[in-house]
Amino acid sequence: MYEGAIQDLIDELGRLPGVGPKSAQRIAFHVLSADPTDVTRLATALRRVKELVRFCTTCYNVAESEQCRVCRDQRRTDEVLCVVEEPKDVVAIERTGEFRGRYHVLGGAINPLEGIGPDNLRIRELLARLGTGTVRELILATDPNTEGEATATYLALMVKPMGIAVTRLASGLPVGGDLEYADEITLGRAFEGRRAV
Numbered sequence: 001m002y003e004g005a006i007q008d009l010i011d012e013l014g015r016l017p018g019v020g021p022k023s024a025q026r027i028a029f030h031v032l033s034a035d036p037t038d039v040t041r042l043a044t045a046l047r048r049v050k051e052l053v054r055f056c057t058t059c060y061n062v063a064e065s066e067q068c069r070v071c072r073d074q075r076r077t078d079e080v081l082c083v084v085e086e087p088k089d090v091v092a093i094e095r096t097g098e099f100r101g102r103y104h105v106l107g108g109a110i111n112p113l114e115g116i117g118p119d120n121l122r123i124r125e126l127l128a129r130l131g132t133g134t135v136r137e138l139i140l141a142t143d144p145n146t147e148g149e150a151t152a153t154y155l156a157l158m159v160k161p162m163g164i165a166v167t168r169l170a171s172g173l174p175v176g177g178d179l180e181y182a183d184e185i186t187l188g189r190a191f192e193g194r195r196a197v
């Protein structure tokens, strides 16, 4: 449609999740008319996130050092471990202020249609963490949709024989949705009311 740099930008923006062709065009023209300082700041933020952010070697949350902020926090308990799909779910749960344990980020959910099986997720790493015997309760906080439920069921089957209490967030979360879209109060209540599976 356009030529050169502006079309390149529209194409790149259009590849982002949730950005359709019209939004891509609107953002591209916004960038074109924006203050150069603002654009430089955006470009720097994009570059820095790839240079600086990595995954925590313990829980696979995003981190800027070997371990993430949650894993470095000495005041948290090692006895309760909460399994989530993505780093954004850690943020959603942290916002509730209900949880003082540790996390394990799987990197997705079991989804046979997209070819994602247990081996594609950080389940082996989870079982290794549980093998040390410190964790007494494992909270399954995968998304309340088909893939999240399948993942929770799979993990419960794997972990229960290890003698660890396995719990799932209470109902009340929007079914079929994504954990991050639940408001803090609903998610906090689901946490408090978690049940054994």
Ligand SMILES: [Zn+2]
Binding pocket: 056, 057, 058, 059, 060, 061, 067, 068, 069, 070, 071, 072
């Ligand atoms: Zn961590």
